[in-house]
Amino acid sequence: MSKVDLxxxxxxxxxxxxxxxxxxxxxxxGGGRLLLTGHFKINVPAGESLVALKDARDVVIDASxxxxxxxxxxxxxxxxxxxxxxxGGENITVTIGEYRGVPLPDPQxxxxxxGAILVRAIKGAKGIAxxxxxxxxxxxxxxxxxxxxASNGQCSNIDVKIRGTxxxxxxxxxxxDDLRFNVDIDGVHRAVYLGGCSKxxxxxxxxxxxxxxxxxxxxxALAAGNDRDAQADPVRKPTRSRGCSEIDVQSIxxxxxxxxxxxxxxxxxxxxxxPCVFRDIRIRVSSKGTDTVSTKVGAFHIYSGANEVxxxxxxxxxxxxxxxxxxxxxxxxxxxSSLEGxxxxxxxxxxxxxxxxNAATFKNxxxxxxxxxxxxxxQRALNFExxxxxxxxxFRGFRAPGMTLGLRTNDRHDSLMAxxxxxxxxxxxxxxxxxxxxxxxxxxxxxxxxxxxSNTKLEGGKIGxx
Numbered sequence: 001m002s003k004v005d006l007x008x009x010x011x012x013x014x015x016x017x018x019x020x021x022x023x024x025x026x027x028x029x030g031g032g033r034l035l036l037t038g039h040f041k042i043n044v045p046a047g048e049s050l051v052a053l054k055d056a057r058d059v060v061i062d063a064s065x066x067x068x069x070x071x072x073x074x075x076x077x078x079x080x081x082x083x084x085x086x087x088g089g090e091n092i093t094v095t096i097g098e099y100r101g102v103p104l105p106d107p108q109x110x111x112x113x114x115g116a117i118l119v120r121a122i123k124g125a126k127g128i129a130x131x132x133x134x135x136x137x138x139x140x141x142x143x144x145x146x147x148x149x150a151s152n153g154q155c156s157n158i159d160v161k162i163r164g165t166x167x168x169x170x171x172x173x174x175x176x177d178d179l180r181f182n183v184d185i186d187g188v189h190r191a192v193y194l195g196g197c198s199k200x201x202x203x204x205x206x207x208x209x210x211x212x213x214x215x216x217x218x219x220x221a222l223a224a225g226n227d228r229d230a231q232a233d234p235v236r237k238p239t240r241s242r243g244c245s246e247i248d249v250q251s252i253x254x255x256x257x258x259x260x261x262x263x264x265x266x267x268x269x270x271x272x273x274x275p276c277v278f279r280d281i282r283i284r285v286s287s288k289g290t291d292t293v294s295t296k297v298g299a300f301h302i303y304s305g306a307n308e309v310x311x312x313x314x315x316x317x318x319x320x321x322x323x324x325x326x327x328x329x330x331x332x333x334x335x336x337s338s339l340e341g342x343x344x345x346x347x348x349x350x351x352x353x354x355x356x357x358n359a360a361t362f363k364n365x366x367x368x369x370x371x372x373x374x375x376x377x378x379q380r381a382l383n384f385e386x387x388x389x390x391x392x393x394x395f396r397g398f399r400a401p402g403m404t405l406g407l408r409t410n411d412r413h414d415s416l417m418a419x420x421x422x423x424x425x426x427x428x429x430x431x432x433x434x435x436x437x438x439x440x441x442x443x444x445x446x447x448x449x450x451x452x453x454s455n456t457k458l459e460g461g462k463i464g465x466x
């Protein structure tokens with residue numbers, strides 16, 4: 001069947017029916033091109049779609065000279081309402097001049113939970129290119145896969161460019177591969193959400209964060225099973241999850257006037273405590289805070305609160321959760337602020353519960369070229385608590401003048417430092433058998449240990465003194 005080539009100018013009234021009729025022709029032919037020009041007033045009922053295509057190939061939707069005005073209805077329930085839905089299919093391009101949604105009455109509680117999805121791709125759709133010049137008041141820009149249904153995932157080869165305001169998630173992806181993004185959003189719940197994704201690169205520029213504390217989040221995704229059966233007592237069938245791998249992302253806070261007490265540019269958190277691996281991840285962060293903007297926006301957190309949601313897990317961590325080849329760098333600058341910084345810590349890695357035997361496994365984690373310049377107010381210590389360390393922890397070019405770095409490791413693996421600066425190094429939880437090697441170029445104000453002999457070893461660095 002030959003592909004269709006359709007052009008549609010905006011009618012004077014509701015354009016929903018006309019666009020749907022054109023989409024039906026695309027579906028019947030298996031793909032084709034749809035050109036939209038003008039100001040389209042649309043009214044998509046909650047839970048439905050404007051354009052829904054299944055297994056279509058070679059699709060071009062060119063609305064680059066169009067306004068899609070969806071400001072007639074506010075979605076007051078957290079129902080998925082995609083403007084464009086691609087169920088399977090290949091080689092799909094969507095360009096949009098402008099999308100307008102309804103402003104949320106209360107973004108402090110609704111951001112990321114209400115509004116439409118601009119593009120939703122599911123069930124193995126691949127070869128997707130999205131370019132949105134301007135969008136406002138969306139729940140999601142691109143959403144692919146699903147939190148609780150692995151069969152909706154497996155989408156791949158995706159390019160996303162979105163500029164906009166008040167978008168809960170510009171990109172939210174589950175079990176997606178080969179994803180590239182470039183987004184710039186004012187007003188987010190999370191700028192980017194990656195669950196169980198691989199081969200992802202991109203830059204997220206954002207300002208003003210509502211509700212959630214991590215702007216660019218990496219987490220696991222459900223690969224098999226379901227929570228209902230796994231949560232049963234006794235467990236009928238456990239779930240299986242996948243972590244993220246081959247990730248290279250940058251998170252840039254442009255200067256936020258709205259943020260959470262524990263807001264950070266990027267982080268990793270668990271949604272479930274299933275065995276999974278986070279591997280080959282590079283994260284760069286950037287934020288400049290003053291007394292009026294980004295006061296508490298910090299660098300990076302790793303944490304888990306999964307067993308507070310799913311009681312089937314005895315703890316928030318287990319050794320089968322593995323972090324391998326993780327690198328964090330960038331600049332967090334609060335030097336022009338006189339206010340307290342992040343409510344948790346500018347940097348907090350805590351991958352265990354009370355029992356170190358339940359700690360996650362860390363193989364090769366590094367903080368390479370990370371600078372945190374504190375405000376003039378009292379600052380919370382930087383925390384690196386990984387009793388499951390299974391390889392060297394590396395700190396190179398990590399500058400946090402006047403700040404305390406607290407380490408909790410184990411008796412098997414060393415922590416190596418070079419060209420670092422801290423006000424204090426707290427090694428009370430670095431147990432015998434391992435060392436903190438303070439190497440060339442390190443300047444440490446003082447050391448705090450729990451005995452007359454610490455496990456710190458100087459190899460060209462300096463601790464204390466004028």
